[in-house]
Amino acid sequence: MPSLKEQEQIANVLELLDKKIELQSKKIEALKLYKLSLREKLFNMFDTKEETLSKILLKWNKKNKANKYYYVESVSNKFGFIAQNEQFDDRNIASSNTDNYYVIEKGVFAYNPSRLNVGSIALKKDDKTSLVSPLYECFMTNQNKDFLLEWFQSKEFKKGAFSKFEGGVRNTLNFTNLSTIKISLPNIESQNRIANILNKYNKLIEFENKKIYLLQKLKKGIMQNMFV
Numbered sequence: 274m275p276s277l278k279e280q281e282q283i284a285n286v287l288e289l290l291d292k293k294i295e296l297q298s299k300k301i302e303a304l305k306l307y308k309l310s311l312r313e314k315l316f317n318m319f320d321t322k323e324e325t326l327s328k329i330l331l332k333w334n335k336k337n338k339a340n341k342y343y344y345v346e347s348v349s350n351k352f353g354f355i356a357q358n359e360q361f362d363d364r365n366i367a368s369s370n371t372d373n374y375y376v377i378e379k380g381v382f383a384y385n386p387s388r389l390n391v392g393s394i395a396l397k398k399d400d401k402t403s404l405v406s407p408l409y410e411c412f413m414t415n416q417n418k419d420f421l422l423e424w425f426q427s428k429e430f431k432k433g434a435f436s437k438f439e440g441g442v443r444n445t446l447n448f449t450n451l452s453t454i455k456i457s458l459p460n461i462e463s464q465n466r467i468a469n470i471l472n473k474y475n476k477l478i479e480f481e482n483k484k485i486y487l488l489q490k491l492k493k494g495i496m497q498n499m500f501v
Contacts, residue, residue, distance in 0.1 A: 275499070283499060290492045297485045301478060308474040312423055315470060319463040327452035329421075333411035335376045337404055342376060346403040348383055353395035354403065374404040375411045380418060383411045386445045390438065396422045410448040417464035423471050429457060 275283065345357045354377070377383060377397050383405050384394035396418055397403075405411070414421050424430055433454040438444035459467070 283495070286495060287492065290488060290495075294485060294488050294492070297481065297488060301481050301485065304474065304478050304481065308471065308478070311474070312426075312471055313428060315467045316424070316427055316429065316457070319459040319467070321457035321459050323455055324458045325452065326454050326456055329414050329416050329456070329458070330412045330448075330452055331414070332448055333375065333381050333413055335378075337371050337374045337376050340370065340372050342402055342404050343371070344401065344403045345371065345374070346377065346405055348385055348388075348393050348395045348405070348409065350388065350392035354383070354397055354399075371404055373407045375407065375409060377403045377405055377411065381411055381413060382418075382422070383409045386410055386447050389434065389446050389451075390444050392426060394422070394425050410451070412448060416458070417461060417468050419468035419472060420459075420464040423468065424456065430454070 346354045347357045349355045375383070379397050379400055381397045382394065383397070385408070433456075434446055434451075437450045437454060438446055439450070458464075
């Protein structure tokens with residue numbers, strides 16, 4: 274047990290860190306809200322042409338023949354593609370035989386049909402080839418991929434998807450039904466402009482998230498050292 278004076282000093286440091294973490298959390302939430310508002314404004318700023326998603330999406334069916342790949346990922350509504358053992362608390366729930374899993378390469382989208390209503394859709398942005406469960410739906414696009422990923426989080430998509438969900442224990446949306454949803458599509462130059470603007474805010478939010486991670490790590494380290 275440290276002395277009373279040391280206890281007070283430690284408590285003061287932890288209190289300052291808690292306040293800093295709280296302020297950082299508020300800053301991140303404010304940035305996210307601003308980005309959401311900006312996204313909706315940008316989507317309504319340019320001339321668009323109404324299309325069905327079937328015109329711009331192509332189903333991805335590449336399977337893991339002969340178990341060539343082993344790295345299995347899941348789709349998180351917070352982090353996009355994430356290692357499966359991170360998504361499920363260090364448990365690997367993949368089958369030992371993954372030849373029917375989808376091979377995910379850079380530029381491929383994947384989503385969980387039962388969790389699309391909570392934003393579980395991701396775009397593969399790194400070069401590390403991975404696998405996802407055959408329960409996922411996967412596709413490519415001939416449009417700006419970053420723009421389309423942002424659109425899948427928009428009010429327009431959520432409104433269009435609502436009427437397409439199939440009932441049951443969970444609302445599900447398979448690729449066939451997804452493809453019938455309509456999109457107000459700007460030309461490719463406008464898509465590029467929108468994606469570039471929103472990507473700047475994505476990078477800023479990612480940077481601020483790293484700050485809060487380091488603050489939380491610092492606090493954890495201080496608390497652990499109290500008992501050494």
